[in-house]
Amino acid sequence: xxxxxxxxxxxxxxxxxxxxxxxxxxxxxxxxxxxxxxxxxxxxxxxxxxxxxxxxxxxxxxxxxxxxxxxxxxxxxxxxxxxxxxxxxxxxxxxxxxxxxxxxxxxxxxxxxxxx
Amino acid sequence: xxxxxxxxxxxxxxxxxxxxxxxxxxxxxxxxxxxxxxxxxxxxxxxxxxxxxxxxxxxxxxxxxxxxxxxxxxxxxxxxxxxxxxxxxxxxxxxxxxxxxxxxxxxxxxxxxxxx
Numbered sequence: 001x002x003x004x005x006x007x008x009x010x011x012x013x014x015x016x017x018x019x020x021x022x023x024x025x026x027x028x029x030x031x032x033x034x035x036x037x038x039x040x041x042x043x044x045x046x047x048x049x050x051x052x053x054x055x056x057x058x059x060x061x062x063x064x065x066x067x068x069x070x071x072x073x074x075x076x077x078x079x080x081x082x083x084x085x086x087x088x089x090x091x092x093x094x095x096x097x098x099x100x101x102x103x104x105x106x107x108x109x110x111x112x113x114x115x116x
Numbered sequence: 117x118x119x120x121x122x123x124x125x126x127x128x129x130x131x132x133x134x135x136x137x138x139x140x141x142x143x144x145x146x147x148x149x150x151x152x153x154x155x156x157x158x159x160x161x162x163x164x165x166x167x168x169x170x171x172x173x174x175x176x177x178x179x180x181x182x183x184x185x186x187x188x189x190x191x192x193x194x195x196x197x198x199x200x201x202x203x204x205x206x207x208x209x210x211x212x213x214x215x216x217x218x219x220x221x222x223x224x225x226x227x228x229x230x231x232x
Contacts, residue, residue, distance in 0.1 A: 013218070013220075014143070014211075014214045014215060014218055014220050015138055015139065015140055015143070015220060018134055018137050018138035018143075018211075019135075019138035021134050022131055022134035022135035022138050023131065024131055027130070027131070027134075087214070088210060088213075088214040089210065089213065089214075090206055090209065090210035090213070091207075091210040091211065091214060093206065093210075094204060094205065094206035094207040094209075094210045095130075095134075095207065097204075097205065097206070098130045098203070098204040098205075098207060099130060102129070102130055104129075104130050104131060
């Protein structure tokens with residue numbers, strides 16, 4: 001979970017990104033994060049076990065698709081949209097359009113925010 | 117290898133396409149076929165065993181990325197560019213640009229044509 005575990009922009013590879021995005025849950029996470037906001041892991045809602053979601057988050061991070069930040073005991077995640085767009089122009093746009101059209105990953109969403 | 121084994125255009129799914137394109141040899145085959153020409157399998161040159169290449173071709177076909185045609189005892193293959201562009205606009209373009217830039221799949225090519 002350390003910052004050191006993120007590939008630098010130039011180290012992000014097409015194949016690892018394609019592999020990371022070859023899963024509907026991971027595509028769903030990318031769709032949720034596509035608004036550019038950083039989210040706490042606890043905010044993410046997905047129809048998989050917590051450990052499975054954790055694995056998916058790790059795959060996305062290792063591929064350079066997301067950046068994870070640890071604050072105290074909580075993990076936050078955001079999409080590395082700038083890095084991905086710089087490395088592979090148009091790829092994330094095309095993926096998001098296709099996923100939106102076919103509703104791929106729609107089972108992933110955000111939990112309702114608890115009242116303060 | 118029968119025509120029946122190809123998904124119809126509407127049956128092509130984003131996830132299967134992403135999975136199929138999460139491999140450098142398969143990306144290389146797509147790059148070779150990106151000129152739109154149909155090629156005999158024997159024309160393809162890749163640094164893998166014949167059986168491995170055959171497996172890769174099967175993955176591409178099953179995902180709807182390529183169309184394979186059997187003529188006598190020879191297999192021919194072409195990219196389903198129209199179907200892919202229709203289903204997922206911009207995706208193949210972005211992939212080919214990224215792969216070209218990073219030289220992903222450059223180890224796949226065409227054999228020199230034998231003199232007649």
